[in-house]
Amino acid sequence: MKEIRIHGRGGQGSVTAAELLAVAAFEDGQFSQAFPAFGVERRGAPVQAFTRISDVPIRLRSQVYEPDYVIVQDPTLLEVVDVVKGAKDTGVIIINSEFDPEEFDLKTNAKVMTVNATKVALDIIGRPIVNTVLLGAFAGATGEIKPDSIVRAVKERFPGKIGDKNAEALIEAYNQIRGDA
Amino acid sequence: MAVIRDLNKDKMDVVEGSYAVAHSVKVCKPNVISAYPITPQTHIVEDLSQFIADGEIPNCEYINVESEFSALSALVGSSAVGARCYSATTSQGLELMHEVLFNVSGMRLPIVMTIANRAVSAPINIWNDQQDSISQRDTGWIQLYAEDLQEASDMHAQAYKIAEDKDVMLPVMACMDGFILSHVYEPLVLLEQDLVDEYLPPYEPEYKLDPKNPMTFGSFADPECYTEFRYLQQKAMDNALGKVEEAANDFYKTFGRYYGGLIDEYETEDAEIILMAMGSVIGTIKETIDKLRAKGVKVGLLKVRAFRPFPVEAIRNAIKNAKVVVAIDKNISLGLNEGALFTETKASLYNTSIDVPVIGRMIGHGGRDIPLSTIEKIIDDAVNVMKSGISVESQYADLKEELL
Numbered sequence: 001m002k003e004i005r006i007h008g009r010g011g012q013g014s015v016t017a018a019e020l021l022a023v024a025a026f027e028d029g030q031f032s033q034a035f036p037a038f039g040v041e042r043r044g045a046p047v048q049a050f051t052r053i054s055d056v057p058i059r060l061r062s063q064v065y066e067p068d069y070v071i072v073q074d075p076t077l078l079e080v081v082d083v084v085k086g087a088k089d090t091g092v093i094i095i096n097s098e099f100d101p102e103e104f105d106l107k108t109n110a111k112v113m114t115v116n117a118t119k120v121a122l123d124i125i126g127r128p129i130v131n132t133v134l135l136g137a138f139a140g141a142t143g144e145i146k147p148d149s150i151v152r153a154v155k156e157r158f159p160g161k162i163g164d165k166n167a168e169a170l171i172e173a174y175n176q177i178r179g180d181a
Numbered sequence: 182m183a184v185i186r187d188l189n190k191d192k193m194d195v196v197e198g199s200y201a202v203a204h205s206v207k208v209c210k211p212n213v214i215s216a217y218p219i220t221p222q223t224h225i226v227e228d229l230s231q232f233i234a235d236g237e238i239p240n241c242e243y244i245n246v247e248s249e250f251s252a253l254s255a256l257v258g259s260s261a262v263g264a265r266c267y268s269a270t271t272s273q274g275l276e277l278m279h280e281v282l283f284n285v286s287g288m289r290l291p292i293v294m295t296i297a298n299r300a301v302s303a304p305i306n307i308w309n310d311q312q313d314s315i316s317q318r319d320t321g322w323i324q325l326y327a328e329d330l331q332e333a334s335d336m337h338a339q340a341y342k343i344a345e346d347k348d349v350m351l352p353v354m355a356c357m358d359g360f361i362l363s364h365v366y367e368p369l370v371l372l373e374q375d376l377v378d379e380y381l382p383p384y385e386p387e388y389k390l391d392p393k394n395p396m397t398f399g400s401f402a403d404p405e406c407y408t409e410f411r412y413l414q415q416k417a418m419d420n421a422l423g424k425v426e427e428a429a430n431d432f433y434k435t436f437g438r439y440y441g442g443l444i445d446e447y448e449t450e451d452a453e454i455i456l457m458a459m460g461s462v463i464g465t466i467k468e469t470i471d472k473l474r475a476k477g478v479k480v481g482l483l484k485v486r487a488f489r490p491f492p493v494e495a496i497r498n499a500i501k502n503a504k505v506v507v508a509i510d511k512n513i514s515l516g517l518n519e520g521a522l523f524t525e526t527k528a529s530l531y532n533t534s535i536d537v538p539v540i541g542r543m544i545g546h547g548g549r550d551i552p553l554s555t556i557e558k559i560i561d562d563a564v565n566v567m568k569s570g571i572s573v574e575s576q577y578a579d580l581k582e583e584l585l
Contacts, residue, residue, distance in 0.1 A: 032368065036360075060468045061465050
């Protein structure tokens, strides 16, 4: 089983990202589970959402304490939230940032990777909404899910032009993810 | 028979728990829905009102009301004229219904209501425990508790089947842990309309309000006959014991899925330690059991699906050979310092030849997360009881001493 923790701010679509990841993983042939850190959703406040992915049905219902993967939607969170808390040594931390991974000095043995998701989103979608973009980066960084499965999940949730733009942006992020793979 | 699932991915969808339940209610073809929104139940009734607005539930009226008290009161009248009725609520909303709950069961109205279990105020807390529904245990409603989304979803068809049985005619609370199940996304088979049509016949009440054939519901009962009304309600609960099992078995025959009847057992056959619990913590307990079984700890689980009627015989049979039993509760009876499952399990063993030590551990109140480590700690307590007897009979297992 792989556990993913998504950090964002209320309004950035962290919960939606966790759900889409669960849908995409299922489309990819795995079992999945997604849930928010319940009830604390306020616009701008730090929030978390979780996804579990597994070959077998998932029974565990606790929050995620030792994530295999962490997605950080908003780099300003690094100053206020311990985003690497509990991250496995073999894990990957994916940060939305214009900087290279080497610029970050995080207290973790997990691998740090970055992608300028805000720029990708602004260039392609026209708005700084990075949740779906970072799912593309997740696919590129981890290989856990096929990018096509994420594209399908995103297009299903956002039909029409919005879905198409999001799909284009997430594929771009899939290709742009930086860090030693 | 243990849990049997349908893991054919082609039939499954990844949806939110609330949507899965709303879909289940839809395919059960209710005639009247009335509910008042309250977190974490809200998504269920939002989805249902959307279904009705989109014309997806024919012959169904959604009655907007100003409170939970009114919601259930509206259903009393609707059910009495023969409509299949549905509501959903939680926490303070359920407590506000308290008076009406007795009326529904006393008038023998087979209303089904989802409880998205949540803590009660004060202090205000919107997160999960089961204090809300457990506090309504004596209102004459059947109470079933679901382990995961598939069970919560499927439980609604079973609930109508049980409630509307002529030998039962009692309302049912289908309880699912708020947020933990109501807001989780996971794959499940959405309840199949064609199979529901086969499983659940239309509701045809033996007695109903009808101007052509006038009769009275819930009228005056003086000391000459009140006791007999209450006696008959208890008889109906006795009948429900068998009907809960039957509904689960028939469901398995039609749908191929099974989660237990009154109870379910996991790894209990040779278990020295048996944990008892209700609701979504079951999954986490099963994970912990697998982990500890690999280390040689003989631990098993008794899942209690039906809290009302309380399955005394089934529980006795399941735990009689254990060396220690732990009842896990997401509720507390203040003044007794025990959860209800613990108190009632102990009572079920008294006056019998079964001599098994039982301890109670309360966890997960007000949404406190339940990691594997909490369950492991409880199992440690049980191991200590086997070694040296009971030291603390009942307590919180996840209390933060540093906050006191």
